[in-house]
Amino acid sequence: MRALTWHGQGDVRVDTHPDPTILSPTDAIIKITSTAICGSDLHLYDNYVPMMREGDIIGHEPMGIVVETGAAVKNIKKGDRVVVSFTISCGHCFFCESSMYSLCDNSNPKPENAEKAMGHSPAGIYGYSHLTGGIPGGQAEFLRVPYADVGTIKIESDLPDEKVLFLSDIFPTGYMAAEQAQIQPGDTVAVWGCGPVGQFAIQSAWMLGAGRVIAIDKVEERLAMARTAGKAETINFETESVLDKLNEMTGGRGPDRCIEAVGAEAHAASNITAAADSLKSTLHLQSDQPHALNQAIMACRKGGTLSVPGVYAGPMTLQFGAVMNKALTLRTGQTHVQAYMKPLLEKIEKGEIDPSVIITHTEPLENAPEMYRIFREKEDGCVKVVLKA
Structure with a gap:
């Protein structure tokens, strides 16, 4: 064969x-x-x-x-x-x-x-x-x-x-990601990554009662699909500060539920954090690049839920102090x-x-x-x- x-x-x-x-x-x-x-x-x-x-x-x-x-x-x-x-x-x-x-x-x-x-x-x-x-x-x-x-x-x-x-x-993966986000009726849900899993997470969030869905990516074709097929609002992380924009869109509270559908090869707008993560990967100090995951941790409202269907394979540096001090619930898994x-x-x-x-x-x-x-x-x-x- x-x-x-x-x-x-x-x-x-x-x-x-x-x-x-x-x-x-x-x-x-x-x-x-x-x-x-x-x-x-x-x-x-x-x-x-x-x-x-x-x-x-x-x-x-x-x-x-x-x-x-x-x-x-x-x-x-x-x-x-x-x-x-x-x-x-x-x-x-x-x-x-x-x-x-x-x-x-x-x-x-x-x-x-x-x-x-x-x-x-x-x-x-x-x-x-x-x-x-x-x-x-x-x-x-x-x-x-x-x-x-x-x-x-x-x-x-x-x-x-x-x-x-x-x-x-990818349909079950997007749906389980939305389910694990513990969406309550009317919640604001932010989805990092508008690839196939992200697209299904967006549509699944609506099925589970979201009141608002915000999708984050840099590829215009994916953002366009999120807007049309997914009926989501969108943020292009290459042209806007994601954290500032999400705070503006949510009155400073942050999204209730965050879904990180990017995984190990996350790209980021050029900044010091992205450069540091790339250097760590080059020097084999971490194998994965957690730009999107750390951004979701920082963006999620206090007491909110972060669901991670994105695939990771090895060690990396996380903003875990924010997870603990903001009392975030973290849900993951294949x-x-x-x-x-x-x-x-x-x-x-x-x-x-x-x-x-x-x-x-x-x-x-x-x-x-x-x-x-x-x-x-x-x-x-x-x-x-x-x-x-």
């Missing part, structure tokens, strides 16, 4: 790999019909996430047609059309039974790597470094799906791939996708949201390396890329 393969920083290629096979009775094999490039894939592309190895197949937002199932698979069968959760979960450990699927005890086949780095191992993730299992990913023609009964949702309607594909990751797939599919089927509006580019899998570059450089108005295998 053809699959997108990691060869080092800034170097991904479509190579030929052996087709996947059933390794466990709970496995399924799917033929990919659509898959997508996630913003967190860029952290791999830029080598921010440790323990990538040359030859790894990447990608974690797939859907397709079931072509084979293991003997223990009961919920899906050959010919079914399914979306696959990016987090891999067994369904029966303490965490899965508590609906905390991204913390599964059993799906990371190499837990010792994460245990050394984090204290405990989260769930396995498709195509996302050997910290989370080194499990072959979904930017490929075929995918082996472990624990297939738990990690898939069957699409029984004729909705096109583009409307349901993002149940694999997404418990399986808990959200069914209710969010129902919202799509009812027409409450059309996830396809964020797609700006649809290309064949063979064009993936160039699309990574375009997505990385934010060229050609690129917000979200769907690949057709």
Whole structure:
């Protein structure tokens, strides 16, 4: 099969790999019909996430047609059309039974790597470094799906791939981020990052009762999408002081709820803090760049909530004194996708949201390396890329 393969920083290629096979009775094999490039894939592309190895197949937002199932698979069968959760979960450990699927005890086949780095191992993730299992990913023609009964949702309607594909990751991620922000009716919600997860966090904030949503980015195409599809007010951090503007917009109180949907490679307007963070990263004193996260901490009102769906991989310097002294609630985590797939599919089927509006580019899998570059450089108005295998 053809699959997108990691060869080092800034170097991904479509190579030929052996087709996947059933390794466990709970496995399924799917033929990919659509898959997508996630913003967190860029952290791999830029080598921010440790323990990538040359030859790894990447990608974690797939859907397709079931072509084979293991003997223990009961919920899906050959010919079914399914979306696959990016987090891999067994369904029966303490965490899965508590609906905390991204913390599964059993799906990371190499837990010792994460245990050394984090204290405990989260769930396995498709195509996302050997910290989370080194499990072959979904930017490929075929995918082996472990624990297939738990990690898939069957699409029984004729909705096109583009409307349901993002149940694999970014729609549940944006929704969980908004849910974890503890939004109360009428709250002012500020969202850092207007990429795909940010766009879904904006729309989810409205669904959960926000009275006002303010979106922060520097890329005009993303800001425009936040204004049109997301009905948000916007701040361009390249041309305005975010903290000053948010204080002005909220009468000095600050947003009630803040969502940081940027992650490890946050960009910042040129200033001393940004320069210091870049220097620390260059000198390997910190691996991640927390510009947006620290800004959200400083902006959030006293007693407010900060929700962080942005992906981080290593140590960094945080304004933690502000978190403590302002009595902020901090909520984080990889997404418990399986808990959200069914209710969010129902919202799509009812027409409450059309996830396809964020797609700006649809290309064949063979064009993936160039699309990574375009997505990385934010060229050609690129917000979200769907690949057709």
